[in-house]
Amino acid sequence: MSRIGKIARRTFLIGSVAVVGGVAFGYYTYKKPIKNPLLDDLAEGDAALTPYVRIDQSGVTIITPRADLGQGAYSIQAALVAEELDVDPSAVNVDPGPPSAAYYNSKIAGEGLPFSALDESTLASSARDFGEGVAKVLGIQITGGSSTVPDAYEKLRIAGAVARETLKAAAAKETGVAVSELQTRDGHVILPDGTEIAYADLAATAASIEPIEKVQLRDAASWERLGKSHERLDIVAKSTGTLPFGIDLEMDGMLYASVRTNPRMGGEVLGFDATEAEGMRGVLKVVPIKGGAGVIADNTWRAIQAVNAIEFDWGEAPYPAEQDALWEATRAAINSDQQDSRFKDEGNVEPVLAEGGVLEAEYRIPYLAHAPLEPMNAVVQLKDGRLDIWTGTQISRFLVAKAAKTAGIEAENVHLHNQYMGGSFGRRLEDEYVQQAVELAVAHQGAPIKMTWSREEDMTHDFPRPMQVSRARGKVQDGKVHAYDLAIAASSTSESQIGRLGFPAAGPDIAIVQGAWDQPFAIPNYRVTGYRAPAMVPVSSWRSVGASGNGFLHGGFLDELFQEAGADPLAEMLRLCNHDASRKVIETVGEMANWGSDLGANRGRGLAFCVSFGVPTAEVVEITQTESGIKIDKVFVALDVGKVLDPVNFDNQVKGGVIWGLGHAMLSELTYSDGRTEQENYDWYEAMRLYQAPEIFVQAVDNGSQIRGVGEPAVPPAAPALANAIFDATGQRIRELPLSKHIDFV
Template identity: 60%
Template sequence: MGRLKTIARRTFLIGSAAIVGGVAFGTVMYKRPAKNPLLQDLGPGAAAITPYVLITQEGITLITPRADKGQGAYSVQAALIAEELDVELDQITVDPGTPSPAYYNTALANDMAPFRSTDDSIIAEFTRAVLDAPVKFLGIQITGGSTTVPDSYEKLRMAGAVARETLKAAAAKVSNQPVDQLTTARGAVHLPDGRMLTYIELAATAATLNPVTDITLRDPQDWRLIGKPMQRIDIAAKSTGTQAYGIDIRMPDMLHAAVTLNPRRGSVNSYDATTAETMRGVRKVVPVTGGIGVIADNTWRAMQAAKAISVDWGAAPYPADMDAHWKSLTDSFTDDQLDSQYRNDGDIAGALGNAEPVSAEYRAPYLAHAPLEPINATVLVTDARVDIWTGTQIPRFIQANISKITGIDADNIHVHVLMMGGSFGHRLEDMVVRQATELAMTVKGTPVKLTYSREQDFAQDFTRQIAMAQLRGTLRNGQVDTFDLGIAMPSVIGSQMGRQGFPAAGPDTQIVAGAWDQPFAIPNYRITGYRAPELAPISSWRSVGASTNGFFHDCALDELIHAAGADPLAERIRLCNHAASRTVLETVGEMSNWGSKLDENQGRGVAFCLSFGVPCAEVIEVTATPAGVRIDKVFAVADVGRIIDPVNFEAQVSGGIVFGLGHAMNCEITYADGAAQQSNYHQFEGLRLYQCPEIKVRGLENGRTIRGVGEPGVPPAAPALANAIFAATGQRIREMPFNKYIKFV
């Protein structure tokens, strides 16, 4: 904690100007503040002070620029501001704000730096600080990588504190009372004589003052919100079916659109839309990127007409069938394809030459994102501006891309970010917005809402990466002595950022994330990443590289521990050289009563993965029944440094477990003749309610840095289940989905 002006590596400046009837407060990092987006379109006599808190005569609005896709991001951001501002969550409204460089993500540099998250050396910290500069310079506003809390934790509390103290200064000016005798509570400044002045009453006066930047953040023992169980601000709307999502947009004279797109992601050789053009309600049939779009008077008619278009599709620009995809990975374990070797401890060659190695190969398939809310975007194009209504994690990229399509300056591309009904990384892509814009350009002045059918979404999804790993290991005196793991996959970042016009430069850390950075002191320890050629287009999927590598690394470690005859949990703890991670392992052992006797045909498996800076361990208990394997219990422990809301923390970890288990058990995307074979949920089945085990979660706060928890619960789920199945049945499963090899009940 401490004073604003003494925060290491950060200088916070407060800018000011006029807002009609009110005042806005916030903080902007580094010496030169970004342009304040709240200054746009303000009337005469207005005043604005930085981007995060807006007070008008109508009320208090907190700007929460990290997108909410169901993980409670708006609530967490609002609570961080409200804690210092001294308002309650029922007194405010939230708004994601307009896309702006002011909202660049300060936490992105942590994963960009080629240092383990546990490395707090001078060079590691310096590199992270250096990498933060281009993120700010480019104004990269992204929600992802479990960065919402790390990005917001300091700056939003400071925004609230600056606003609070400036409002107290305004109250002192109005009341002629010494500022040090004023207090705040529930959106008001309280005077010594018992009177109170609401923030709304003080806004106009506060707008005339220089903001108070010499502030002290509250001591944690005085927190009202942070660390306490909270009710999310969206819970009432979501419980009553009144929460509005992108798909709920309704506008006067709005038209609706659907698309038929090349299932092989290739060209359109020719098409015949004669039948579609004569169908009821159809207004236009228009070529779009990847296929053909239909504009009609409702979504159903647009979708039916899209199906009626006869198309000669071009071939896929990647291997047509899965055997070729897997062969591409197998062929990538060569020096020519070596992408990184961040971990190379000891003498691997010597150790492998002196003992018979334990070897194994692991596989992880492509996976769809498959969010519940169908992919959609509504676009209104005029000669002077474009308005876009959609759920997105990359609003600034959308501005740039739509500017290129329309020729309209990016400042006149207005992205209205809406609540999302799930994402899991899907809404880090913007193809639906580009296509909706192409359609809307043909009917300027009329809004067009493009909605993908579920089948089009599955066919066109930029999936999770396909990946393969190869293990060689040795043992010594009943302990793991050598761990040599090679991982091959196409570059997630290269594929994803390539679509944004940023070609990949240097190694892709996601190829080895969740493997090279694990906190184990194995004498001979090497993790090698091999960049496979581009195959099917891929993108970030919840926990990205760690979603596959957590499975590879921990299952490989479990195999070596078993071969050594050691206890799976005790050997992990012995090898662990990071105090917070070791405590996580010890705690999950205590929670699960590790080592206690199980019933016949039961098994218990443990897994650990440090991802996004968060050590997370899970123990799973299963029973092998005559009908198949039943998952009985899951115990999970994660350490995020500081828990903002214990209720949401438990929900995020539990949700990650359910997500990880369901996909590990049942899901894959496969290609035949260049097209995805799975078209809907009946072929991509998540964890069923009757299969869901009892889940117990515990959060720790021993980490030196605050972290996010939206993704770290996912990577240990698959290996913990695989290890438990082995313990119960003696069968090692090295490939997902597990239902290829075993039945679940």
């Protein structure tokens, strides 16, 4: 029996993917197989049958390359492979794997295209295929945009099926039994007489044969794991406090560090005096870094205390220093020469509005922090030309490339160990905290250094969600919405964020109008225009990105038009809706909330709808007006993500999105004075309290649409549904977030 140590073929092509992207890069370039990264350090007798499955004598390891930020990404990725591989996810090892082009995200580029996610035309489909080609050729490994499940749905099932069939072929080679007579179950190949051969015992033989790439995926009707509720892989460890996050790591010989940089984002450090810090107990070294300084000490507390003792001379902010000036610069962009996009322009908006009878309103939303519970941190070790990084990140390959440049070494000598993250909401799409840690490692080589930001450093150095101002005009006629013109101004997320990754942001920024221009309503005269405000405070993606604010801007004014028309909001929304799956979602939430029933005195309900990330989502919020303020009683949510792969996690993700959306709509904002944030900790940046949380009811609607992600779509409708409910109960129309600036909550 041949026992060849490694599979001869060092690449693996995942399934039959679209090739339209090959038009730009050449068919060969697009179809060229990507090297399997697991083969680089494979031991004798082990097998890496695909980039997602490694088998050795300890058993099966499933590679889950999309980062886990608390959304259950590792669990669902493992389940997708396990369904076809016939293993119990809880009985195998799960590993995020090395950064590699093999783990490119095929869906992420689609969010940046000027096509509605509901557009299934040939042109739109071809553009998405092109984006998929770009992602593959560039090897874009990224977690974000609710793309983990859509990207993984076929890829990982195919990977599991390829591994399964290859193991069956290995068993056939060892036993002489025909493959057609073999079955698989619980990590074993089953012979006709019932004999079981563990996958681990077949690893060496499987490594000696070509992967069986022609596979057939199992029909959903035969699924044993997908589509059914299952326990997340991390739930026991998280519930018992034993799951190690990046901030929990400890190593022999570890040193500790913290940093301070100019709180005026992008401002220079003109100088600093570290005399006091250098004399403090436990301090080993003060290190100048880009924009500030860091302290290396013998524990984190002493490092933070020492770095706070440094006297800095900070340069001025490279943007308007006061909040009022930031608002004015954003507002001034509307109707200026800063037009960025006009993807929606139907009917004859200007002539119709010129006839008079126009309803006008200005809406605005503030900067918002990501504020994850786990502040930014990283463990780094530069030793003998090798750089190891232990941190949580959503941009593995980008981070490695920049870390190599910072350390002055080749990228192949940088080894990233991705960690569980205590939240992110888009924050870890940035990597400046890691680059700071690498600067410290360069200055003090040999020992592992654990760099941790203080909470104040974390809040003052966030890259927030952009502030936005919208000017809305509309007209009703014969009791119906007849015209809707929405102009939205914001700084560009793509210009800011992609620029920090080292790429130019060409073309219009979809995020400025995301969740507004692409809504499925057949308003006769309908226009949405995006205006690019100047680049001011550096901004970034925040949970549900542009739709997070545009849901409020678009949905709030749409409700104003409903009220102006004297129409029932649900009935008028259904009349205008020109997308069958969205209409079913709206109907479903109306049924869930018993829309139209009498709620009683001092109560109100509000309806809002938003498509984001291809997911039609409708929400109804019910409130009570008390003597002390507004109490949110219930929220009803209906949404269509296609097949629900894990009902329990689906329910939790939707409810978490509702709480996130409501809490920020009620209470949260970042404001700037003297060029720096005024909110430096949670006592100034409030969130919804437990006693304020409503009862939430969730209903999945499967119209047979594509598989979509669920981490973000419940966020955008929450704010407008709440604001519309407040109007229904009180008659007060609030057009600015947070709502607590105008009304109290209990």
